[in-house]
Amino acid sequence: MASEEHRQHVLPASIYVSIWAILMFLTGLTVFVSFIELHNWNIVLALVIATIKATLVVLFFMHLYYSSKLTKVTVIVAIFFLFLLLALSMTDYLTRGWLTNQIH
């Protein structure tokens, strides 16, 4: 018993296979919906599906769901800084035409 205490929690193999099946399904789905004309919603849908896939990989394949709070905070901070990089860059490019009629 003491031996199991200091070992990491082992997930049943069925969890990995289930996650794999969902990821394969979502890959098919993202290709399928890309053939349907949804205008601006195509990219939104593609990114939502990609983010669901990424979340599943991080939580289960990479065991983040079962990791320590320190590791969880580290990943959340990384996502926050990536968002900061993308969002603050776009505050420049998206607003360039606002004050004059020039686009660039």
Next chain:
Amino acid sequence: MATSDIEIAEHALQHHFASMDQQRETSTFGMWLFLVTEIMFFGGLFCAYLVYRWTYYQAFVEGSQTMNIWLGATNTAVLICSSLTMALAVRCAQTDKRKLMIVLLLITMVFGLAFLGIKAVEYHEHWTNHQFPGPNFQFDAAEAAGVNPQNVQIYFSLYWAMTGLHALHMVIGIGLVTWIVIAGARGMYSADYYSPVENVGLYWHFVDLVWIYLFPLLYLISKKHGG
């Protein structure tokens, strides 16, 4: 911790750690910190993609028409399968199934090589069609579509840079798995000590993650597929 467990773990426990738990936690944390730098590393390219896609959207649509969606989708599936075998290999390390772990790692490598093979087919096609940024870049479809070929070239610059950097990570990943296979065959890992297997697994899944975003962003920009 019982005395017998300390004896089992002794060979793997480094003197500067209080326990195997602390050692493993430190190791996982360190690997995640490295992955954070990788996220920001790829993040710069994703940011460049976002800016130029927003600025030259139509040119990006034209560029993405030359992508073979089926090869891209197959490669996505190949990487997901490789992530499954990698996750199961780590599980084998946790449960002391050493032979099965090595078999699963070898299958993971085969998937990794299959990914690079399919990517090479795509690269060859783009290369022979002059879809490589530089003096020989050509994009005849640009004029008919009413876009500047120079802007399509930006799409291809990002395509080669992002998928190229990703492919480099795949090559490094296959190298790391080779190391784990050799060390595993020598009996270096047990249920008490398998941090290298776990960390190479984290790296492998991260590379899969990057592709999960690259595939829709580069291949699935607009529904004009096959047209």
